[in-house]
Amino acid sequence: MIRVEDLFYRYDQEAPDVLRGVSLTLAEGSHTALIGPNGCGKTTLIKHLNALLFPTAGSVSVDGMKTIDTASVREIRRRVGMVFQNPESQIVGMTVEEDVAFGPGNLALPPAEIRRRVDDCLKMVGMTGLEKRAPHTLSGGEKRLLSIAGVLAMDPRYIAFDEPTAYLDPAGKQRVLEIIRRLHREGLAIIHIAHDMRDVADADRIVVMDQGAILIEGTPAEVFGHAGLLKSVGLDIPAGIGHE
Amino acid sequence: MINLGQYLPGETVVHCLDPRVKIVAVVLMSLLIFTAPAAGIVLISLFLASVLATAHLSLAQTVSAVRPVAIFMTLIFLMHLFLTEGLPLLSLAPLPLRITQEGLAQGAYVTWQFACLVIVAAILTMTTLPSDLVGGIERLLRPLQRVGIPSQDIAVMISMALRFMPMLLEEYERLRMAQMARGADFTTGSLALRIRALAALTVPLLLSAFRRADELALAMEARGYRRGPRTTLRELKLSGMDFAAFAVMAAFVLINFGLRVIA
Numbered sequence: 001m002i003r004v005e006d007l008f009y010r011y012d013q014e015a016p017d018v019l020r021g022v023s024l025t026l027a028e029g030s031h032t033a034l035i036g037p038n039g040c041g042k043t044t045l046i047k048h049l050n051a052l053l054f055p056t057a058g059s060v061s062v063d064g065m066k067t068i069d070t071a072s073v074r075e076i077r078r079r080v081g082m083v084f085q086n087p088e089s090q091i092v093g094m095t096v097e098e099d100v101a102f103g104p105g106n107l108a109l110p111p112a113e114i115r116r117r118v119d120d121c122l123k124m125v126g127m128t129g130l131e132k133r134a135p136h137t138l139s140g141g142e143k144r145l146l147s148i149a150g151v152l153a154m155d156p157r158y159i160a161f162d163e164p165t166a167y168l169d170p171a172g173k174q175r176v177l178e179i180i181r182r183l184h185r186e187g188l189a190i191i192h193i194a195h196d197m198r199d200v201a202d203a204d205r206i207v208v209m210d211q212g213a214i215l216i217e218g219t220p221a222e223v224f225g226h227a228g229l230l231k232s233v234g235l236d237i238p239a240g241i242g243h244e
Numbered sequence: 245m246i247n248l249g250q251y252l253p254g255e256t257v258v259h260c261l262d263p264r265v266k267i268v269a270v271v272l273m274s275l276l277i278f279t280a281p282a283a284g285i286v287l288i289s290l291f292l293a294s295v296l297a298t299a300h301l302s303l304a305q306t307v308s309a310v311r312p313v314a315i316f317m318t319l320i321f322l323m324h325l326f327l328t329e330g331l332p333l334l335s336l337a338p339l340p341l342r343i344t345q346e347g348l349a350q351g352a353y354v355t356w357q358f359a360c361l362v363i364v365a366a367i368l369t370m371t372t373l374p375s376d377l378v379g380g381i382e383r384l385l386r387p388l389q390r391v392g393i394p395s396q397d398i399a400v401m402i403s404m405a406l407r408f409m410p411m412l413l414e415e416y417e418r419l420r421m422a423q424m425a426r427g428a429d430f431t432t433g434s435l436a437l438r439i440r441a442l443a444a445l446t447v448p449l450l451l452s453a454f455r456r457a458d459e460l461a462l463a464m465e466a467r468g469y470r471r472g473p474r475t476t477l478r479e480l481k482l483s484g485m486d487f488a489a490f491a492v493m494a495a496f497v498l499i500n501f502g503l504r505v506i507a
Contacts, residue, residue, distance in 0.1 A: 090463030
């Protein structure tokens with residue numbers, strides 16, 4: 001379980017707070033959507049989940065390990081995977097297979113185990129056969145899938161996706177959403193930052209953020225019931241979902 | 245793209261050799277070529293031709309690997325041709341230049357020597373995946389870890405540079421197009437104007453490179469990267485073929501030095 005307790009964060013001593021007292025629990029196997037206008041602190045929040053950022057005040061713990069405890073950081077980063085918004089700048093390998101092998105290599109796993117994970121993860125995202133390709137020769141959608149495979153190879157329990165369908169065509173979008181659903185079915189906890197509420201209508205829980213704090217949280221039905229409040233922070237409920 | 249002996253996939257013995265054997269072979273051959281007399285260069289050329297044949301590399305592929313340095317080779321040749329003292333063959337009066345017999349011989353020898361060096365390096369890069377090459381360098385440097393040289397960090401740095409080269413070129417092209425769309429002109433006007441237009445590209449290109457580096461560092465951390473021991477997909481292992489190839493190589497080097505002593 002990931003526990004965020006009364007989290008405050010500012011990038012700089014003099015800067016204003018980007019997160020202002022966020023408390024949140026993410027259970028194992030849950031599917032949580034995080035929505036809110038640009039600049040509301042969604043990305044800053046998820047960077048706390050795998051110890052890329054550390055609280056200015058409050059605390060974040062993963063399965064009982066505090067992120068500020070330096071001895072736990074490595075294990076926390078293994079358990080909480082992070083798929084960033086721009087796939088281009090998270091691909092580090094010279095070939096597809098080597099990129100997927102980067103994470104397991106950092107865990108110092110034996111080559112045979114790395115091989116197994118690389119093959120499994122590429123199969124999971126449907127990229128079998130592209131092992132030897134250079135990343136810059138892949139399409140935008142394939143780069144996105146590769147960035148997901150690279151995170152899966154760490155064998156995480158939780159994965160945070162930061163707008164995973166950005167810049168994708170409709171088919172690519174469906175493919176990514178299908179993979180996210182499948183990972184959830186297999187028992188991974190999903191944290192999904194989205195702009196399009198249609199993408200997260202099947203989440204267990206939706207958390208709406210505004211100006212560094214949680215505005216509403218609840219099941220999709222509960223959240224979509226607050227159409228007026230959502231509209232006040234610039235979020236529209238698309239036709240076909242919700243109650244109004 | 246810079247095409248200095250780009251990898252050409254294949255299944256030949258040369259392709260399958262351990263990258264370490266190939267790297268050491270390149271170092272040995274380079275030393276041999278540097279110190280070889282004219283007769284030795286002939287022998288080395290024959291040896292290289294047989295390696296090229298074994299690796300199924302065609303003459304055209306070899307020539308295209310050498311082409312990027314053709315201008316240097318021409319310069320080297322001309323310098324020796326005109327600047328060597330000796331028996332005049334042709335005088336270019338009124339220019340103070342003359343071609344000598346020794347100049348022709350020396351020019352041909354040095355240029356061919358240079359070509360051999362380039363071909364040796366090209367055989368390595370044309371038959372070895374860049375990632376294997378980096379792996380080989382890493383493994384060869386590993387004993388130096390004891391004196392504080394971080395071979396694994398060096399390997400990550402090299403592969404990162406190779407990974408980001410094409411990305412920066414794409415970015416450059418994108419920025420150039422974006423500026424052209426807004427009326428920038430990179431092809432006409434005075435030299436000063438064109439340099440200024442290019443400078444306008446450099447700043448955004450650098451900025452975007454730094455931004456990407458930041459994002460990349462974060463993504464690497466998120467995937468558990470830290471300094472120190474890590475493993476890779478393929479651990480290099482020397483096979484019988486590698487030892488055989490190394491023996492052939494060593495024998496060739498010894499024969500060469502032996503012949504030099506006799507001569």
